[in-house]
Amino acid sequence: MTKQPASFFSNFNYRSQEGFSLLELSIVLIVLGILGGMSLPLLTTHIQRTALIKTRDHQEYVLNAIAAYVEKNKRFPCPAVSHLTGKEYGVSQRECHGQGAKGIIPFKTLGISEVYSKDGFKHLMTYVVEPELTKQFTALQNEEGGYIKIHNEEGGLVLAPPLDIDQNPNSVALLLISHGESGTGAFIGKGQSGKIPGDKISPHKQENLNDNFTFIESSQSDDILRWESRDQFLKHYVKFRI
Numbered sequence: 001m002t003k004q005p006a007s008f009f010s011n012f013n014y015r016s017q018e019g020f021s022l023l024e025l026s027i028v029l030i031v032l033g034i035l036g037g038m039s040l041p042l043l044t045t046h047i048q049r050t051a052l053i054k055t056r057d058h059q060e061y062v063l064n065a066i067a068a069y070v071e072k073n074k075r076f077p078c079p080a081v082s083h084l085t086g087k088e089y090g091v092s093q094r095e096c097h098g099q100g101a102k103g104i105i106p107f108k109t110l111g112i113s114e115v116y117s118k119d120g121f122k123h124l125m126t127y128v129v130e131p132e133l134t135k136q137f138t139a140l141q142n143e144e145g146g147y148i149k150i151h152n153e154e155g156g157l158v159l160a161p162p163l164d165i166d167q168n169p170n171s172v173a174l175l176l177i178s179h180g181e182s183g184t185g186a187f188i189g190k191g192q193s194g195k196i197p198g199d200k201i202s203p204h205k206q207e208n209l210n211d212n213f214t215f216i217e218s219s220q221s222d223d224i225l226r227w228e229s230r231d232q233f234l235k236h237y238v239k240f241r242i
Helices: 007-018 022-073 202-209 230-236
Strands: 102-103 126-129 149-151 172-178 185-188 194-197 213-218 224-229
Touching: 007 126, 022 172, 022 230, 102 185, 149 172, 172 230, 202 213, 224 230
Parallel strands: 149 213
Antiparallel strands: 102 126, 126 172, 172 224, 185 194
């Protein structure tokens, strides 16, 4: 008696020839959709984390470049003007008093790539410097500061108030600001004046983008601040006694 092929193999061959049914394809698409929905938040978090790490790396790179400039020139560089073009774009101003003490990173003057003047979100970072530290023929450790004021979320200053016996109180020397994923408040640059606009700006973020020299380290905005005091910068970044 001749044996009949197993029904499993018959069904398998038939299914291979006919393809999947619409119901089966629908199930596959639903499963893929569920998996995609679960992985999207993880992917977004990974992208944001990568951008944050790159921002911190760029800020540290710029601080080291500024330290090299200070070692060579015995003063801090002024910011570059954001809306200039051509060979002047990315070049430090010769003097920077008042509003001139805030601008973009002078990457050409520092001898670094323009890439490092931007954060991990590809927005120009803001560079703020104590004007007294940018003067020529100055003893940096003896210069009075206080032009830049940085507060924490509770409203207190990030630096301890000077003691009565302090002859030359420590002060904030420079500040680098990444304006976060939104970019709100970042200079547009390359021939365009003004800053990137945004809606529903928190009071703390508003403080970091206005024209005064008071800033806030806060979790209520996406800004990433990196600042250094005069004494700590000269001690930890600059490799010689000034």
